[in-house]
Amino acid sequence: MTKIETKLTRSWRPVAFAMAATMGLSGCIGGVPTNRSLYSENQPVVSHTNYVFDVQTSASGIPASEERRLTDWFEALDLGYGDKVAVDGSSLGIAARDDLVAIASREGFILGMSAPVTEGATAPGAARVVVTRAVATVPNCPNWSAQSDANPNNATSPGYGCSVNSNMAAMIADPEDLLRGQRGSGETVVMSSTKAIDAYRASTPTGGGGNTVTQTASDGK
Numbered sequence: 001m002t003k004i005e006t007k008l009t010r011s012w013r014p015v016a017f018a019m020a021a022t023m024g025l026s027g028c029i030g031g032v033p034t035n036r037s038l039y040s041e042n043q044p045v046v047s048h049t050n051y052v053f054d055v056q057t058s059a060s061g062i063p064a065s066e067e068r069r070l071t072d073w074f075e076a077l078d079l080g081y082g083d084k085v086a087v088d089g090s091s092l093g094i095a096a097r098d099d100l101v102a103i104a105s106r107e108g109f110i111l112g113m114s115a116p117v118t119e120g121a122t123a124p125g126a127a128r129v130v131v132t133r134a135v136a137t138v139p140n141c142p143n144w145s146a147q148s149d150a151n152p153n154n155a156t157s158p159g160y161g162c163s164v165n166s167n168m169a170a171m172i173a174d175p176e177d178l179l180r181g182q183r184g185s186g187e188t189v190v191m192s193s194t195k196a197i198d199a200y201r202a203s204t205p206t207g208g209g210g211n212t213v214t215q216t217a218s219d220g221k
Contacts, residue, residue, distance in 0.1 A: 033146045033155035040161025042143065044136045044169040044178050051077060051131040052118050057096035058125070067103060070129065074107050077131055082174035084132040086112035092127050100127065134176050136169035138162060 035041055053073050055066045062070070079085070087100055097113075104111035115130040122128045141162035172178060 054126045061095035062099040086115040088115040088128040136175035138166045
């Protein structure tokens with residue numbers, strides 16, 4: 001009886017090894033792609049962070065000490081293109097507002113007067129300056145969830161679009177442009193490109209003292 005059981009057990013070993021190998025390979029292969037369109041599922045996501053600074057004001061404007069603190073704060077944040085700077089001007093005096101606008105002008109940005117809602121209340125006599133910074137990232141990239149060679153759905157890879165969208169999110173100057181784009185000024189490119197031509201046509205001819213052509217020559221030519 002013992003010999004028969006031993007033989008049966010040994011005869012099942014190759015089958016068990018084959019089953020284990022198959023299960024192991026199926027676990028390594030993973031799923032198959034399911035996105036049958038050419039639309040990338042990996043899209044940039046824009047996140048916003050608000051940095052808050054409360055600066056003390058007075059009836060005569062912003063004290064010099066507070067101005068230095070605010071300037072140092074701007075330098076520490078390393079403001080760049082795309083950063084939005086605004087101040088809560090609901091209870092801001094005219095002198096303090098003018099000083100803040102002058103500081104922003106020296107730093108090279110435009111100060112908005114409509115700041116986003118932030119946590120906490122502003123202390124009496126203080127103005128809240130808010131810097132809003134947007135960052136664009138592409139979550140879940142790279143995506144290697146489907147590692148199977150089989151593609152019965154004729155679908156694109158789960159990582160389709162990761163490289164292009166990640167590079168776009170990293171290189172775009174203002175991540176807000178990914179959400180709504182730049183607003184036009186109402187003047188088309190054609191109107192602006194023809195300004196020089198219109199000025200040339202409207203000028204007085206050279207014979208009447210208008211446009212003149214001056215030719216200069218260097219020595220020996």
